[in-house]
Amino acid sequence: MPVIWILLILAGLAIAGVVLGRRRALASAGGDPTALHSRPNYHGASVALAALIPSLLLLAVWLFVQPVLIDARVTGQIPESAVPDGGTRDLLMGDVERLADGLEILVRTGRVSPREAADLSAGDDIRGQLGAIGLALGSDVSPAILDAARTFRNLSRRGALLMTVAVLGVAAAGFGLSLSRVNKDRRARNAVERVIRGLLLVAALIAILTTLGIVLSMLFESISFFRQYPIADFFFGTNWAPNFRGNSDLGILPLLWGTLYISFIALAVAVPVGLFAAIYLSEYASRRLRSVAKPLIEVLAGIPTIVYGLFALLVVGPALRDYFAQPLGIGNSSSSVMTAGLVMGIMLIPFVSSLSDDIISAVPQTMRDGSLGLGATRSETIRQVVVPAALPGIVGAILLAASRAIGETMIVVLGAGAAARLDLNPFEAMTTVTVKIVSQLTGDTNFASPETLVAFALGLTLFVITLVLNVVALAIVRRYREQYE
Template identity: 50%
Template structure:
């Protein structure tokens, strides 16, 4: 009895409960005739009530099966082994159980461990027994729930109220998933960052200007303590994502939105707007290839042509230009929607007072649409700050505190990738520094969102 077979049987049982509940409610309707209020709820609501009582306990058992069966079977397999058959470490036990699972699935033709064949037989028997136990319990509870729900149905039974309460509970739980996930992310960042700050001073991390997290294997080696001054990373993030990229995206995005909403013919807008928004769907690695193979060499050649001899093949300007192009749709789409939402009467009133179209745009439409425009800009800034692939491929990984756009720099996200790539030990300052960087990045984006809400609230009160 497999998990999927039991799940299909439970769903079929729920469908049967719905049909039986609805059929019984139709009998109540037939008995009541045309009498108003004789039946409290509709027939399908009675059916949904019975189906819920059938599905909930059965699905709870199936969830417990999926969560616990593997551990229970593994425990029985390890208990059946003779003394000393498997090493005492968790790694040795995990490797042995992985071999046993491979034998059960048929991935291995022969066993490497002498006890694996016998353990595989124990695994199969134990898995079959637990499958029968959990499967029978799920079907029995589903049938009992359906029978109990069906027995409660009467003409005046408030099935609608109970179904609506269940739907409300489901909506609350769905909302809690996102909230609890956010709390989990923040808690993990705080916990690992606290461990990092036990090894490295927060003052050094937040205000230090030297970033070299490559710690040595032995304490007597040069640079064994590392350097964790993250100011070059913060500056690189701001320089590429919030300065260069925004200098490209804000003017182009805003002017594009103004043209499409105020000047473009309907046919042009119908074609140009979807084509522009295609840019938002291009994978960032494609932008990275374009930046590394096309834009970066062009930027370096331009720098050499104007006499800058130390221009790097990987530069902040190349990454920022491509990143700005990537986030143009975020700015233009939000600005487009904001300008379109401005009441037509405001535009017509300005034109009727003698203002030119350009004056109307500058003095009426843009101030009225400013909350949406600011929201789009801040969304684009958050997107740029969190970008990784373009920086890795076009800007490099050198942590430099420089204002020269032709130099190679790096960002917080690029360093997080570099720190967590490959086999890492999560008890060293080098690896834990990635969590501290992530915490700072999270706080920065949170501050941007709070500021965006404040701006929107201020101008919404002025133009409502």
């Protein structure tokens, strides 16, 4: 049974649990809700949770473990003679899985009976049928690979059947047990709240463990890279020239320079525009204008970065080249640091504007009233009272925008090019760390070579930089909140 059907059945069982749990609870109290320890909704929720949580947990574990076990079983079945020169068993598993899917298609369409699909003597006919449905391997399939595909299909079908029975059985058992325990004295609210608290704890742990897994994966791969490439040459090298045939120069300084240069230009655009917009919206604009202008500014945050990249490639880049770079004799390319920086700055305006607006609006009104009462004008109050009071939060917003700029990729790819160089000319093409991470991991690469492993070292370096910026920003914002809440 497909997983989606299992989920729909579980959802139906949960709904039935809510309805029946409520009815049984009210029936046990003689129809008087005040006689119940917990409200009827809690009794219904307890039945639904008892059916859902164990079954969903079993389903998740099964979906994770079954492919691993099947792959191990089928991989061990493939003889050494079937492995091509220069290939591995893992690569053959892709062919095996495609063949298994093809066999399943043949069975479902009626071209091959289930018995024929499992019959090892029907190899030639099966190969012909696979070719007829357009499977790329066709008649070149060796008997060993076809046998492995049959085994893979049979094990997958048996595993799916067992999974369906086990998951629905656990759900039914939890449903029946919880429903049988419903009565007017049961502390259903306490049980439901404990379960919800546990789910929230699990969600927090998943987030923490995911972050930890990302960091550890980058760390281990970076250690493998530094075993093959000198760490000093990586952090202090001024040349970036990867060569998958060997003798690569993998200095990070040109990439860091491009990253910081583009981010600086982006912040030079976003911070003044965003901050002044926030001051106007919070201090000068009418409520009606604010209700219209603020959502319009925040629309910029919802535009995909690929759209910004195309805007940089087709509009901003050619305009800067034709009207500034070429007339001044300082550049001939539409891909430049200035192009990417300007467009990225436009993208960051709502980050700075919205956060700064909320922070400025949170400054106590008594501070404004006190300044105005002493004879200060509105502009003097904003300049000397409101902005200094909101400065910690504004700095936090700027640092968060900076971390967003450092991690941007698509705008840089389309707007700034891919040249790694140390140059002060903003109308020259440069690149960033994120772009090179993508380029080093694109294509048919050897994950044991330093030219590929360097992507993890680049990612770890970028992670540390953005982590420091985020920690500083959160610390400043927290200090601000403690002061004014």
